Amino acid sequence: MVNPSSIASAQDAPFGRLKTALADVLLVQADAGDAHTDIAIKRSDRVGGGIVLTGENALQKAEHLIRTQRYQRPVVPDRGRYTGKNRVLASHSFDPVWIQRQRLLGLPAVLPDGGYVAEHDEPGLLSVLRRTADLGPDVVAPLFLAASWLERERLPRLVEAVTDAGVPIAVAFEHKKDPLAKKAAVYGLVALLQVPVPVLLLRCDTSSIGALAYGAVAAAVGTRSSLRHFYPVTDGGGPIRPPKPAAVVERLLSYVHLDKIDQTAQLDPDHPDWHCSCDWCNGRSLQSLASAPDPELAAFLHSIEVLFRIRTNILMAGDLTARREAWTEQCSAAQFNHMDIDNTRYNWEVPKHLAHWRERGKDPSDLSAPAKPR
Ligand SMILES: [Zn+2]
Incomplete structure (x- = not known):
């Protein structure tokens, strides 16, 4: 109590x-x-x-x-x-x-x-x-x-x-x-x-x-x-073009555009990356997000469930040291899962922040240290 x-x-x-x-x-x-x-x-x-x-x-x-x-x-x-x-x-x-x-x-x-x-x-x-x-x-x-x-x-x-x-x-x-x-x-x-x-x-x-x-x-x-950030002001006054809807792919620990999820999942529809057990998806393929009546809303409803799940997993690790280790491991695993994807057809790129978080997690230097120059 x-x-x-x-x-x-x-x-x-x-x-x-x-x-x-x-x-x-x-x-x-x-x-x-x-x-x-x-x-x-x-x-x-x-x-x-x-x-x-x-x-x-x-x-x-x-x-x-x-x-x-x-x-x-x-x-x-x-x-x-x-x-x-x-x-x-x-x-x-x-x-x-x-x-x-x-x-x-x-x-x-x-x-x-x-x-x-x-x-x-x-x-x-x-x-x-x-x-x-x-x-x-x-x-x-x-x-x-x-x-x-x-x-x-x-x-x-x-x-x-x-x-x-x-x-x-x-x-x-x-x-x-x-x-x-x-x-x-x-x-x-x-x-x-x-x-x-x-x-x-x-x-x-x-x-x-x-x-x-x-x-x-x-x-x-x-x-x-x-x-999820804010845009620099351009001559036109806003983003260059409206961003496409994207959803979190849990095993990839990243947002991916819905059309890219759909196109890539077609190559290997049974792959675990493309199936989601969150309360919103209930086992459906992530391909269904792009064909939902409102894809942006569907992408949000799925993504927020997944993010709360990832948050729970990280917090359950324990103190800040244990959380950082858990996060580093998740980023590392996500990097490998990205690399597993056949990138020949759709120019699949691994989001750079995953490597940086992993590197920060493995770096023994003080957490308040800036990145070393290359
Ligand atoms: Zn889901």
């Missing part, structure tokens, strides 16, 4: 309430105004789950969810002002009403509507951290960063600034495809996770589980590709 006084003392510790409410939570990051939001919320409502609502309507949706629907899991409203062609930059002031409304909801982590921290914008980074510290211990610094902040040249400054500020941070990374495709980025993320402040990783994919294994307090997985 849990001793109420031990909960009270845990909550009195630095960032205690935030850490207690969000520990090891896999958040579902959904668009607050999307037709599928209510389904995403429903699927997030489980032990170890929670929701990140994204966009201008995020708080309105959060208020309805908590006050009317009595949703009990963690809710994080991400206004998303750091994205799109009209995005604001890091030095832009926070909206005090956005903060106050979160406090009235009693959220364990209050996330200001921060702007984009560009590659060279160190004054912006420092300004976000300073203003967050001034707001009090319930507020999480919004660090929506150019992915190059994780690389060797900028990482030490980022780690130093976050350490000095001593405030919890929520991070997401800008990239046109996969922010963790570079080895330096995986090493950089791991180093950032070693700073003794709570870190929430937003807008991520299967690497969200890796982050939990390396000490992130919580991590979010996007319901669709554009919520």
Whole structure:
């Protein structure tokens, strides 16, 4: 039986309430105004789950969810002002009403509507951290960063600034495809996770589980590709073309486009990679996702079940050391499973982050060390 006084003392510790409410939570990051939001919320409502609502309507949706629907899991409203062609930059002031409304909801982590921290914008980074510290211990610094902040040249400054500020941070990374495709980025993320402040990783994919294994307090997985990182602004103002729906293939520990799953599975339909026993698929082939009435929704419903399953497997390993070992082994096995696939016809590529996570896991150097140059 849990001793109420031990909960009270845990909550009195630095960032205690935030850490207690969000520990090891896999958040579902959904668009607050999307037709599928209510389904995403429903699927997030489980032990170890929670929701990140994204966009201008995020708080309105959060208020309805908590006050009317009595949703009990963690809710994080991400206004998303750091994205799109009209995005604001890091030095832009926070909206005090956005903060106050979160406090009235009693959220364990209050996330200001921060702007984009560009590659060279160190004054912006420092300004976000300073203003967050001034707001009090319930507020999480919004660090929506150019992915190059994780690389060797900028990482030490980022780690130093976050350490000095001593405030919890929520991070997401800008990239046109996969922010963790570079080895330096995986090493950089791991180093950032070693700073003794709570870190929430937003807008991520299967690497969200890796982050939990390396000490992130919580991590979010996007319901669709554009919520699994954020795009650089192009001349046209958005992503070059709408991303195709993708689903997690459990044995490959990665998202794969549905058309690629379908085409590749046709070569070897009985192969275990293409069959799923999750509650949604119930033994069906993953090929059925592409032919579902709404493939993007079907891909999400399957993927979230699989991700919670992977999360459970990793957390069950035990302490952080054991979790890291379990994650390294899973990444290693997934790499081999990828290599098993006949790549001659469909140009099958192994996602680079798997090798980087594996390498970080096998590397004896300190977890706060950046990647060694090649
Ligand atoms: Zn499934």
